[in-house]
Amino acid sequence: MRNYFTVTISDVHGSRHYSFKHFFRKFAWVIVSVFLLIWGLGAVSLWWLANQAQELEIQNAASVAAFNKTLKKTRSDYERLLDEKQSLEADLEQKNAEVVFLDQSLQGLESLVGIDADEPEKLPYEERVKQVQLNTLGKSLMLDMVPSGHALADYNGITSKFGYRQHPITGKRQMHGGLDYRARIGDDVVATADGVVKYSAFDKDGGFGNLVTLVHANGFQTRYGHLSQRSVKVGEVVHKGQKVGEVGSTGRSSGPHLHYEVWFLHHRLNPQPFDKWTIEKYDDIFEKVKGVPWGSLSLSVDQIVKKVERQLSQTVALSAGK
Template identity: 35%
Template sequence: MENSFYFSFSTHRRSYSLRLNRRKTQWTAMIIVVVLIALIVSLKLLVNVNSKQSESMFSLLGNVKTLQSNNESLFQANLSLSADVGQSNELFEAVDARIGLLEQLVSETDQEAEQLHNPDYFSRIELASLSYKHRLNMLNWLPNGKPLDYHRISSSYGKRLHPISLRRSKHRGIDLSARNGTPVYAPADGFVEYTRKNHNEGYGNMIRITHGLGFMTLYAHLKTLKVKNGQFVKKGQLIALSGNSGASTAPHLHYEIRFLNKSLDPKPFMNWHIGDFDSIFHIVKDVPWDYLNLQLHNLSTLPAPLLSQLESQLKAPSELKDTSISTEALKETFIPIAA
């Protein structure tokens, strides 16, 4: 009886009793204690493992952030390096373009020296400078650039429907829409061959200027004339104010360029400048540019007294028949072109 335990309990209907063996109960308790201890040890081990894994994860996250920061720094450095490389490439291209231009100038001036049969007279740099001066002289003698500050091209060169007669005909110039009274400037050196004012038909008030080497420019529908017949003008000089005179539907400048009295499209000449000097030679085919270049070079090499005498005659063209410049002297200044 001492090795047993009795438990009893009852309800209002019946009673219950439970007998437990003391020895069996002790073994059961021991097993439960062992199991609890094993569970506690396992939980502790799991906690330690999770703690280490968390620490490793936090360490990995820190490394990832560091790598991201390093990657961003490398990306910015790469962008900066790319920009530097781009600037360097642009600089190299600009230097290469300048070298190409100098080589072209040197080549051209070498050809000039061969034509003059004296290739050793100038150094290569002096000949390149001479070629540049030749280009500036050409831009002073021949019409180039815009004759006025205009809003738009209201009518281009070539075939068109006339705004007044409503007939299809060739437009021998270009119409530049501009505010009434806009200053008009000479596009090259020359002398005023013809002026007309107080005229309300056709071209209205107009000016015609003769330039060097067979070129002529015409300005129509003007408001006010600032030059007179026979007057010598310089490139960039004010010659008139634009208007709406004659057969005109709105204020504008009718601008013409002619070579040996043959009309040319003025637009390529308006875009012609020292920075894009050669393009016009390929666009305008109706002008013998090689011949004109050679003649201009010969004019630039005239003796000073003969050149000043020729300029004085240009300023007074009506007296050209009385010039004292001999025909033989003029012939000597031009090199004949082989057929």
């Protein structure tokens, strides 16, 4: 029985004996060894897989954290860009509104100075502004050289117009050669154009009392009568709007007022169109006042404006060349 081994199994019913050859015992040990080897390999594999899973979990957590950080930064950048976009859109909308406003203002100026409203839209804004400036310059020069506007700093209306009337003192019907401004004693009387003082004295013969006469460019003269006092002397150069005296009631006068006259060469003109002459109503005077060579006057002013334009162009060219 050396080649056998016996396995005894006992229970409540008794013992049972089984005999096996030694080959089977060796085979069983082989099986057990293989099982233990497989179990060991499985345990090692499970441990390795567990470690790999843990490392992957750590890497995944790091990747998720990095992704969340990147996502947060991207979201922050997106919100910042969105705010900048909204700010730029608001600025653009404001700039567009400003451009529209400036364009409307420029159109208003073009209309004011007599530039065709349709033609300038084809030109660049710089050229349109230049045209307005030059056109305004020409009209401003004309309004400064030729009597225009009120002869009182504080205008309060007219009491007597140019033309035939019943004289307030003599009662006779006679020619009234100027305008009488409603005023109070001491109100400032101002020059209606640039000029030189030709006369500043008390007028004994004409009845104008204290009288100032100014000579202007291109043959015009203005006279300011019944002054309480004169502020300029003969030979002085005066500018449009400068004070030349104060309202009074000197000479043949029925009360405080300013008597104002406009002359061209040796002819008295109706001062009322000159009194109402402004840049807004620039062309009206050319039809209302006859006997003045407005065409040659305008041509003379245009020559001055062109000279200024050439000087400006040369200045711009020199600035660009530096």
